[in-house]
Amino acid sequence: MNAVATLRHTRYVLGENPLTVVAFSLFALIVTVAIFGPWIAPYDPIASSASRLQPPSWDHWFGTDHLGRDVFSRVIVATRLDLFIAVSAVALSFVVGSILGCLAGFFGGWTDRIISRCIDTIMAFPLFVLAMGIVAVLGNSVENIIYATAIINLPFYARVARAEISVRRKAGFAAAAKVAGNSDLRVLSMHLYPNILPQMMVQLSLNMGWAILNAAGLSFIGLGVVPPTPEWGIMVAEGAEYIVSGQWWLVFFPGAALMLAVFCFNMMGDGLRDLIDPRRRT
């Protein structure tokens, strides 16, 4: 009965907002491309050829770049790396942010004060600037891009988790679980945390697009991914000098791919929020 109601609600929300359907199909497409990218790509993404800076044509759908590499193949193959960076960064901040936020919200007092202070300190920096500083110190690698993006995203999860846990901390079901002999940690992880998962998931999908943008921004300024590895941010950076002479396809296609991915995650986030928490619809 419950499942049927959920299904009906889902269908209703999707019918109300057809963009959500578009977003979910786009998501499926992006994941497919990320998984099967190297087999879909018609050319070797790092093999240069003599046909340099060719505009889009039947042979090269997205044209070729300054080294004669096929832009279409590069955009396709880059999907996996971009998605990998964003997913691992967001997963990391989701887990760490959940733990910190739950501890702060559940125990309150000094635990709360110390954790909140640390979170506030992260938020006191312009976040992208902090990420630049972190990468500068940790060293210039893809792994460190992931850590930097995870750190600047952490406050959003920690704050949601803290707020939602502290509201439910005194709820009847939590007290009942405690009285039944569960330890604090067990009440927190088995009884309280599952209740805040929906809100955390909404935050996750809203945050995903922003994480992709940040990671791409870092590689656009020359951090992390090293050429000739195909990645959207670095492809835009490489094409930037050709835009003033009119070779727009070098920038346009990787940039558009990036935009589409971010757009897709934002739309999915809005859709998920409507599904899970209809009161927050705007």
Add this chain to the structure above:
Amino acid sequence: MRTSWMVTVGQRLLEALPTLFGIILVTFVLTRSLPGDPAVYFAGPAADAQSIAETRASMGLDQPLPVQFGRYVQNLAQGDWGVSHNTGRPVIEELGRRLPASLELTLLGLLLSMAAAIPLGVLAATRPNSLVDHACRVVVTAGVSMPVFFTGLLLVYVFYYQLGWAPSPLGRLSFMYIEPPKVTGLYLVDSLLAGDFEVFRAALGQIALPAITLALFAMAPIARMTRAAMLGVLGSDYIRTAKASGLAPHTVLFTYALRNALLPVLTTLGMVFSFLLGANVLVEKVFSWPGIGSFAIEALVASDYAAVQGFVLSMALLFVSLNLIIDLLYTLIDPRAGGEAT
């Protein structure tokens, strides 16, 4: 009333101190966790064991960490932010020289986006589901999905390459013009002060595209917040009362509704600034803008740590002071935020 406001200001300034401490602590940790031994790095590649030891002693790296931290704070306060390896000049001097360029760009971008986003949000809220409302939604969605460097490059392609309206995207002023005498460091203001309209027009031409890029990016959160706040306010009781009392529609809309709706918008400006200062770095790279963002990028690529640290610290200080200004404005506009007034 006056004194209570002073007290509020004082309290707010005191509250900023722990944040300031946190920021300095983080940058300190960032300096001390450099890859490898900082003494080896700063002593240079030709150093032997003895000169490394001397460097370590002169940098205070042999002292306990709290002592090192105290010394770090002291140096910062005295304006000693280290020397940039890239340019061989003190970091604080480099930052000071480039700050006006970044400020001019960021502020113009913010002004433009507010000038466009607030009317858009108000129109969208007063006419739900109209064409304006949909336009607002498109702007908001596109604004959060477009990478700012991509928007900038698209604008360059359209307005420089295709239409030829904009000058080439290289810096603040074409080499054909002489920069205006320095008063504020903002070319637009300085050229007007000097009465040199030709330079003003040239500087405006150069700044137009990067500022519009930033504005498009910042429009999304402002428009979204204005719309939401206006919708909330317009549904409230006092608006109904004002309407029922027969006040003119525009009095209700602007004097009663907009003023109250702008309060939450002001609060979101803090977050907008966080994004803007980050986006500024990317825009500066796209347009070869000689601000602190492009300085930081050069420093990052060359592993010039002192410069990067100075950049992160100065941006954080800028951000904290902007937030402080927003908070103080808030207490001025909304007496309830003053605490005692309620």
